[in-house]
Amino acid sequence: MISFVLRRALLVIPAFIGVTLLTFALVHLIPGDPVLMLAGERGISVERHAELMTQLGLDQPLWLQYATYLGNAIQGNLGKSIVTHRPVTEEFLTLFPATLELSFCAITFAILLGIPAGVLAAVKRGTILDHGVMVVSLTGYSMPIFWWGLLLIMLVSGILGWTPVSGRMDPTIWMDSVTGFMLIDSLLTKEPGAFSSAIRHLILPSLVVGTIPLAVIARMTRSAMLEVLGEDYVRTARAKGVSPLKVVMVHALRNALIPVITVIGLQTGVLLAGAILTETIFAWPGVGKWLVESIGRRDYPAVQGGILLIATVVILVNLLVDVLYGVVNPRIRYRR
Amino acid sequence: MALLEIENLTVEFGGGSNPFRAVEEVSYTLEKGEVLGIVGESGSGKSVSSLAVMGLVSFPGKVTASRMAFDGVDLQTLSPRQRRKLTGSDVAMIFQEPMTSLNPCFTVGYQITEALKIHQGGTRAERKARAVDLLGQVGIPDPASRLGTFPHQLSGGMSQRVMIAMAIACDPRLLVADEPTTALDVTIQAQIMDLLLTLQRERGMAMLLITHDLAVVAEAAHRVVVMYAGQVVESGSVPAIFDHPRHPYTKALLAALPERAIGAERLNTIPGVVPGAHDRPKGCLLAPRCPHVQDRCRTERPPLEDGPDQSRVRCFYPLDPDGVPTA
Ligand SMILES: Nc1ncnc2c1ncn2[C@@H]1O[C@H](COP(=O)(O)OP(=O)(O)OP(=O)(O)O)[C@@H](O)[C@H]1O
Ligand SMILES: [Mg+2]
Numbered sequence: 001m002i003s004f005v006l007r008r009a010l011l012v013i014p015a016f017i018g019v020t021l022l023t024f025a026l027v028h029l030i031p032g033d034p035v036l037m038l039a040g041e042r043g044i045s046v047e048r049h050a051e052l053m054t055q056l057g058l059d060q061p062l063w064l065q066y067a068t069y070l071g072n073a074i075q076g077n078l079g080k081s082i083v084t085h086r087p088v089t090e091e092f093l094t095l096f097p098a099t100l101e102l103s104f105c106a107i108t109f110a111i112l113l114g115i116p117a118g119v120l121a122a123v124k125r126g127t128i129l130d131h132g133v134m135v136v137s138l139t140g141y142s143m144p145i146f147w148w149g150l151l152l153i154m155l156v157s158g159i160l161g162w163t164p165v166s167g168r169m170d171p172t173i174w175m176d177s178v179t180g181f182m183l184i185d186s187l188l189t190k191e192p193g194a195f196s197s198a199i200r201h202l203i204l205p206s207l208v209v210g211t212i213p214l215a216v217i218a219r220m221t222r223s224a225m226l227e228v229l230g231e232d233y234v235r236t237a238r239a240k241g242v243s244p245l246k247v248v249m250v251h252a253l254r255n256a257l258i259p260v261i262t263v264i265g266l267q268t269g270v271l272l273a274g275a276i277l278t279e280t281i282f283a284w285p286g287v288g289k290w291l292v293e294s295i296g297r298r299d300y301p302a303v304q305g306g307i308l309l310i311a312t313v314v315i316l317v318n319l320l321v322d323v324l325y326g327v328v329n330p331r332i333r334y335r336r
Numbered sequence: 337m338a339l340l341e342i343e344n345l346t347v348e349f350g351g352g353s354n355p356f357r358a359v360e361e362v363s364y365t366l367e368k369g370e371v372l373g374i375v376g377e378s379g380s381g382k383s384v385s386s387l388a389v390m391g392l393v394s395f396p397g398k399v400t401a402s403r404m405a406f407d408g409v410d411l412q413t414l415s416p417r418q419r420r421k422l423t424g425s426d427v428a429m430i431f432q433e434p435m436t437s438l439n440p441c442f443t444v445g446y447q448i449t450e451a452l453k454i455h456q457g458g459t460r461a462e463r464k465a466r467a468v469d470l471l472g473q474v475g476i477p478d479p480a481s482r483l484g485t486f487p488h489q490l491s492g493g494m495s496q497r498v499m500i501a502m503a504i505a506c507d508p509r510l511l512v513a514d515e516p517t518t519a520l521d522v523t524i525q526a527q528i529m530d531l532l533l534t535l536q537r538e539r540g541m542a543m544l545l546i547t548h549d550l551a552v553v554a555e556a557a558h559r560v561v562v563m564y565a566g567q568v569v570e571s572g573s574v575p576a577i578f579d580h581p582r583h584p585y586t587k588a589l590l591a592a593l594p595e596r597a598i599g600a601e602r603l604n605t606i607p608g609v610v611p612g613a614h615d616r617p618k619g620c621l622l623a624p625r626c627p628h629v630q631d632r633c634r635t636e637r638p639p640l641e642d643g644p645d646q647s648r649v650r651c652f653y654p655l656d657p658d659g660v661p662t663a
Contacts, residue, residue: 232431233439238392239431240451240502241424244416254441330486331440 001326008322012315019311020073023304024066030300078305083297088305092287096309097180098168099279099286103271105202106210111264114214115253118221118260123248125226133218140215145274149208149281156204163204166283170197205282209274213267220263224256231255258329265321269314338365339542340389340510343403347381347388349396356613358397359385360566363640363648368509369540371533373557373574375550375589379610381566382546383432386512389544390429391419406510425455428503429512433519434495438487444471444498445483451505470501475531493524497531504535511536512544517552529556550593554578559646562586565610565621568640572647582643582654584626584661620652628653628661 035052036044044052053059057068072078078088121133157165164170168182175189182201186194228234229252237251238244276288283289287306294302326332347359359381366372374382388399391411404411406427411419431437439447448470449463458466464483471479474497487495496516503511513532517525533556536543545557553560554574561571562585570583581587588606608625617623620633632652640650653661 232433232436235387235392236431236437236499236502237439237450239390239423239429241420241422241454242450243420251439251442255439329441331488 004326004332005323008319008326012319015315016312017070019308019315020070021066023308023311024069026307027300027304028062028065073308078308079301081294081299081302083294083299083302088302089309091290091302092306092309094180095285095287095290098182098284099272099275099288101181101183102202102205102209102279102284102286103268103275105206106208106274107213107264107267107271109206110210110214110217110267114217115221115257115260117218119225119248119253119256121218121222122225122229130222133222137215137218140211141219143211145208145212145277146281148211149205149278152204152208153281163200164197168198168201168285169194170201173197205278205284208278208281209271212270212274213264216263216267216270217260221256221260224259225252228252228255254328258325261321261325261328265318265325268317268321272310272314337408339368339370339407340366340544341403341405342385342389343401345385345388345399345401345404347384347393348398348400350613351396351398355398357616358566359388361640362561362563362566362568364561364568364571366510366542366544369536369542370559371536371543371545371557373553373560374544374546374563375548375553375560376563377548377610379565379612380563382548382563383514384566385563386429386514386544386546390423390427390512392423392429421455424451425506426508427510427512428506428508429514430496430499430503430516432515434499435487435492435519437499438490438495440487442486443483444485444487444490448483448498448502448505451502455506466505467501470505471498473504473535474498474501475527476501492520493528496520496524496528500528500531500535504539504541507539508541510542510544512546514546515548516545518547550589551595562589565616567621567650568648569622569651570647570649572643573645576645576647580655580657582647582649583651584628584655585622587655587659588627620650628655 035049035056035058050059057065060068076089078092080087081091084091117133117137121130124130153165156162169175169186170193173191173194175185175191175194178185178188182198183195186198225248229248231252233255234247234252237247242251272288275284275286276291278284279286279288280292287310291303291306291310294306342365343363345359345362346357348355348357350356362381362385364372374386376382384393384397387393388397388401389404393399401412406422409422411422414422438444445464445467448467449460452458452463452466456463467483468479471482476482476494476497487498490498500516511532516532517528520528529552532543532545535541545553547553557574559571559573560577562569562577562583564585570577570581570586577586578590581590585606592606606625611617611621611624617634618637619635620626620629620638623629623633626633630653636652638650638652640648642648643654656662
């Protein structure tokens, strides 16, 4: 098992290098002179321009620039934001818990609803229930996130008034940020109603971010279950006198989870992409909203660093999923 | 009283006006401690009929019977829950494909103790000790260390031994073995067959031995049921049927045995194929392939008629001891 984890971990290195190449190219492929961009409309003298080029290392050959960039990136140094002049990594890390909390709640919601829905659809295949689950999940999958988010805000927050419109916490509640995770911080504080406020703020954005993963997980679970339910070992379990519920939830689901886990891993990318839009709609102070704002401000170091960090998170989550895959599937674990 | 009584068992697939009868009016009985062979070509309904006996035919399949009783208990009136109490304990089954019949995600130990947990309870340690004991009984070396292995680490023969251990875990009185050796190496086949027969004798367990190999039946079974296209065409004691087959199909099957073909230039085969879902003849199902076919055979279905010594045959003109059709 340890060698299995190590082998998977080694694969992270080329993926990381690939991402740095992409983010590096991103800035260097953007047309226009970065120094002129910095200077803005005021203009700049030729001497000052050359000075800045040297200062930013932009007069060096491209490969050397990349090597410097990669070396810095590995040490966690992604430059400073042009706007706030704070290190990009630091800005990212203060905002990341908000995104992580949202993504975690969204994927939990998607898994807790998607797997049972898929199992139910497979067991009751061909019935109205099955068709219902499939139609709803197809609709969810095709829903534009932006539109879906606004619709929910209008309906649930606006007309029904059930949940707050935006943010992470009621502005009347003041509390310290200990972990950056509202659900935890609100439990640590003595402020009354903080936890329920944190939850109420999380519901709608989680639902919006989780909709596409939910649809994908439900469909994948259904098709994996349909395949597994026809397997010989399911018949063997029934021949032992195992109850129908246990045949489905233990013998079949355990096998069906193998492809489902892969899909869940692939959804983390989708999840963070969804978070970028959703955070903007819900004014959620996470890295997604920050990234969109940085793009608007042409804060290239922030954009470059933000994308690299988000991509790194996706790579690490996929590593975690690979390891989990080995835990669930003994055939992988033992292969040399 | 017979241990297992099956009368007019029919299994249909596909609804509508024209369902496909995979099993049609199958009847047989099985005494305590007896080995009953069921033989027939591929597609003759051997597996489906035995799955019906186990209560394992699932949704699109529809099972009907005028009587299906185990040890005098009518299986058709039992609730699903009561029925499950029998399956896996008093009645157990092993399958044709041992490699795919074990769940790849669970250890051998888990899969054996599961049956014990359902039907006998006991403590974890007791179940584990019993599992080790069972693995030893089916001839797996160093059984204690095998509990933690996963099915993909086992060979076909080993998998089938584990399946057998699982099946006999709760001391069944009836073991249904559906072609237990077909998927195995020839050298392993004999070992597994020996193991099954030894266990059967030691435990006085009745066995429904499904096979398409008449040689196995001759060696292992007391009585035999010959199936063709979902029907029983002949049944009786092994010596009687092997000496004097009364149904033309049984005779043809026997003639196809390699050891009966000594002197012949090539193996005897039965020309034609088993009728499928859409080309079932109106009369006797064998009529298109039967060498002795008469006009009546093409228009009327022969019934399964009782003969001497609990034998039965489904033929208007059964063969006499000289192999000549009677009038
Ligand atoms: N679930 C099912 N749905 C529809 N038809 C089925 C189903 N299961 C079996 N059949 C049909 O029933 C017939 C009998 O099948 P069965 O598996 O009992 O044959 P068999 O005698 O066991 O053959 P073999 O020697 O190949 O195992 C076949 O024509 C098969 O196609
Ligand atoms: Mg079969």
